[in-house]
Amino acid sequence: MPERIGITLKVNGEEVRQEVPVRLNLADFLRQELALTGTHVGCEHGVCGACTLRVNGRIVRSCLMLAAQADGCDVQTIEGLAASGEIAALQNAFIEHNALQCGYCTPGMLFAAADYVAARRPPNREAVREHLSGNYCRCTGYQSIVDAVCEVAAQDATKGGHK
Amino acid sequence: MKAPSFSYERAESVANAIELLARHGPDAQILAGGQSLMPMLNFRVARPAVLVDINPIADLAAIRVDKKGVFIGALARHADIEHSGEVAEQLPLVAAAMPQIAHPAIRNRGTFGGSCALGDPAAELPACCVALGAEFRIAGPKGERSVPAAKFFAGVYTTALEPGELLLGAQFPARQPGYVSRFLELTRRHGDYAMVGAAAHGRLDKGRLSDLKFVYFAVGDRPIMAMGLARAVEGKPLDAATIDAAVAALKDDLDPPGDLHASSVLKRHLAGVIARRMLNEYATHKGA
Ligand SMILES: Cc1cc2nc3c(=O)[nH]c(=O)nc-3n(C[C@H](O)[C@H](O)[C@H](O)COP(=O)(O)OP(=O)(O)OC[C@H]3O[C@@H](n4cnc5c(N)ncnc54)[C@H](O)[C@@H]3O)c2cc1C
Numbered sequence A: 001m002p003e004r005i006g007i008t009l010k011v012n013g014e015e016v017r018q019e020v021p022v023r024l025n026l027a028d029f030l031r032q033e034l035a036l037t038g039t040h041v042g043c044e045h046g047v048c049g050a051c052t053l054r055v056n057g058r059i060v061r062s063c064l065m066l067a068a069q070a071d072g073c074d075v076q077t078i079e080g081l082a083a084s085g086e087i088a089a090l091q092n093a094f095i096e097h098n099a100l101q102c103g104y105c106t107p108g109m110l111f112a113a114a115d116y117v118a119a120r121r122p123p124n125r126e127a128v129r130e131h132l133s134g135n136y137c138r139c140t141g142y143q144s145i146v147d148a149v150c151e152v153a154a155q156d157a158t159k160g161g162h163k
Numbered sequence B: 001m002k003a004p005s006f007s008y009e010r011a012e013s014v015a016n017a018i019e020l021l022a023r024h025g026p027d028a029q030i031l032a033g034g035q036s037l038m039p040m041l042n043f044r045v046a047r048p049a050v051l052v053d054i055n056p057i058a059d060l061a062a063i064r065v066d067k068k069g070v071f072i073g074a075l076a077r078h079a080d081i082e083h084s085g086e087v088a089e090q091l092p093l094v095a096a097a098m099p100q101i102a103h104p105a106i107r108n109r110g111t112f113g114g115s116c117a118l119g120d121p122a123a124e125l126p127a128c129c130v131a132l133g134a135e136f137r138i139a140g141p142k143g144e145r146s147v148p149a150a151k152f153f154a155g156v157y158t159t160a161l162e163p164g165e166l167l168l169g170a171q172f173p174a175r176q177p178g179y180v181s182r183f184l185e186l187t188r189r190h191g192d193y194a195m196v197g198a199a200a201h202g203r204l205d206k207g208r209l210s211d212l213k214f215v216y217f218a219v220g221d222r223p224i225m226a227m228g229l230a231r232a233v234e235g236k237p238l239d240a241a242t243i244d245a246a247v248a249a250l251k252d253d254l255d256p257p258g259d260l261h262a263s264s265v266l267k268r269h270l271a272g273v274i275a276r277r278m279l280n281e282y283a284t285h286k287g288a
């Protein structure tokens, strides 16, 4: 019998109480137990970034965190992030610039990009590439993704100014 | 792949962690940020019977500054160290290294103690700790002890930590006037482990270096102090001849084994490139 543990956490603002196997990672918990399949799983060792989401407001790899460790945490998945409206401009820019093809990397990429935009960093290609360096995309060749993020970062500049 | 089965315990305090480790013996393993251990579990390279999660021990996450210097707690996240104003001011070497460690999402979870306890010879923080003369604080069933960084790293994934012990953090000496740090690493892609890197700390006075600690990483089984290089520059004007002599001295300082990222010959070459760039930076450094 695999050991189980009770956890209580917030997922996209809603409280979830569940009993889970202790070895279950957060990505699999969200996908398999909560049917939130927007969190993608690629490598399961932290390298590809497909599983990136927010825990307590910070982006993390959900394949490298146990569901048990999310007890008491506030988790936001791509479903919640999209519904919040926070990334509407990024989503539009991704579509306009063809910054996705198969879409496998996109949820993680959007979390990393949102992090960059929210920090009000300037539309600097080098800095954007560096910030997204932990997210693999096997389709686009990255140029269009950097274009999209820079466009939104530049719009933000006209609104509020950068750090 | 998925992690194997294990039992899971949360440690609520240092004493509780030591007690849990003692109770479960050698089959227990500490879980900190999980950014190295979780991949090892998912690959089934690590198969601990019990994971002792130390994340609830809030005290261990502190970064404290006092007269003695700076203490970085084992559970301080890479991102917290990266964004700490105190670290930027007191430990500019560490501040320069942080953005080079992995990627933002990994730095949000990965911890100082995990990076040091892992003992990966390609990691940035161990080299910084050696260059700055940090002392590791360790708790165990028999009480606490300190180990200087130069003695802590004992080989590939091997440190002075004994089974049942918990790394509490590291004490860095207070910043000394006149000392200047430099950090540089060469990677194929930002955030990857370095092919070769170095952390340097030394006294710079009128263009001359003394008491230089020039510590390489990813060129051996642990951080490697380039003693010949330091002797070659000690007290000399940092001109082309001195820098050539310093780079030549690396022949005896380093014997890098090749790895997946670079052959031994390439690593030797890159170590020279790094030394030259960093010494040139020292030579042109304005103000101290
Ligand atoms: C894609 C990727 C890229 C990375 N790139 C880099 C890089 O460029 N440079 C780099 O340095 N690191 C890199 N890392 C590793 C990262 O920095 C890890 O966070 C770090 O090495 C381990 O810290 P952790 O807190 O995650 O430890 P964990 O993974 O939780 O633990 C690591 C080991 O240390 C032990 N341990 C942890 N804390 C303690 C303690 N307080 N006392 C005693 N033992 C303890 C654990 O039992 C385990 O054996 C990368 C990781 C990934 C996934």
Ligand code: FES
Residues within 6 Å of the ligand: A040, A041, A042, A043, A044, A045, A046, A047, A048, A049, A050, A051, A052, A061, A062, A063, A064
């Ligand atoms: S699935 Fe988590 S980083 Fe690849």
Ligand code: FES
Residues within 6 Å of the ligand: A099, A100, A101, A102, A103, A104, A105, A106, A136, A137, A138, A139, A140
């Ligand atoms: S769009 Fe296919 S992996 Fe990025």
